[in-house]
Amino acid sequence: MAKNGFNYTLDFKNTDFRLHPELYRVGVGEQGVLLVEPYKSEILPHWRFRNVEVAKASAEKIHSLFEAYLAQQDFVGADMARKFLQMGFTRARRYANHKGGKKYTASPEANNQGLPYPYSSGSANKGNAVLPQEADALTNEKAQAAAIFKEYWFRAKGHPEYLRQKQLFREKYDEK
Numbered sequence: 001m002a003k004n005g006f007n008y009t010l011d012f013k014n015t016d017f018r019l020h021p022e023l024y025r026v027g028v029g030e031q032g033v034l035l036v037e038p039y040k041s042e043i044l045p046h047w048r049f050r051n052v053e054v055a056k057a058s059a060e061k062i063h064s065l066f067e068a069y070l071a072q073q074d075f076v077g078a079d080m081a082r083k084f085l086q087m088g089f090t091r092a093r094r095y096a097n098h099k100g101g102k103k104y105t106a107s108p109e110a111n112n113q114g115l116p117y118p119y120s121s122g123s124a125n126k127g128n129a130v131l132p133q134e135a136d137a138l139t140n141e142k143a144q145a146a147a148i149f150k151e152y153w154f155r156a157k158g159h160p161e162y163l164r165q166k167q168l169f170r171e172k173y174d175e176k
Contacts, residue, residue, distance in 0.1 A: 006031035013037075017076050022173050024076045026166065030087045039080035047084050049092040055145035059088060059152040066156050075165040082156040088149030096142035097133045104128040 006027030012035040017024050024036065034040055046061040048054045062084050069077030095101050102125075110124035137143060156162060 008032075008035075018074065021076045021169070024079075024173075026079055026170070030083045030090065033080065033083040033087055036076070036080055039077050042077075043081055043084045047088060049088050049095075049142070049145045049149065051141050052144045052148065055088065055092065055148045059085060059149050062088070063152045063156060066159075066162075070159070070161045070165065073165065075162075075169045078156075078162055078165065082153065082162065085149055085153035085156055089146050089153050092142050092146035092149055096140055096146055097137045098131055099134055103130055105131060 006025050007023070010023055015023060016038060017036050018038055025032075034044070043062060043065055046058055046065070048058040062081050066078050066081035066085070069075075069081060094103060097103070104125035105128045106125055107128055110127075113127075115127060134140065
């Protein structure tokens with residue numbers, strides 16, 4: 001595992017990262033977003049992007065959780081909330097680009113085997129051709145939902161207190 005890579009070998013079902021923040025790694029992008037407890041269970045019920053109204057309520061709620069975690073000096077929780085905001089953007093963009101949510105052409109065999117991360121995770125079709133983008137991919141409702149999440153995600157990732165706590169976390173747990 002790379003020095004600051006996300007450790008997927010941990011026992012996520014039985015690990016409470018609030019009690020064991022030393023086991024957490026920021027990783028890259030959204031790594032671990034659906035694994036790290038109790039944060040996944042606290043944030044996931046609020047994560048929605050069906051339409052603009054739902055996305056706005058979702059992003060606002062997740063951002064308020066982000067700020068609450070920061071106020072509690074709970075960097076892992078804040079980072080997980082940031083990841084959910086980022087994932088709101090990326091998933092809404094996926095559906096804006098591809099109405100059915102499928103990005104790659106399907107094939108009976110897995111074409112992502114042996115590819116480096118991030119191509120090795122997720123869809124087994126990642127090695128296949130990308131399906132055409134929707135004609136209204138930049139203006140449709142999912143694109144508007146993605147823009148809402150992007151605004152909150154960027155607000156979170158640039159938040160001065162988040163950046164301060166992230167630096168302290170990395171120093172404390174030697175995550176460089």
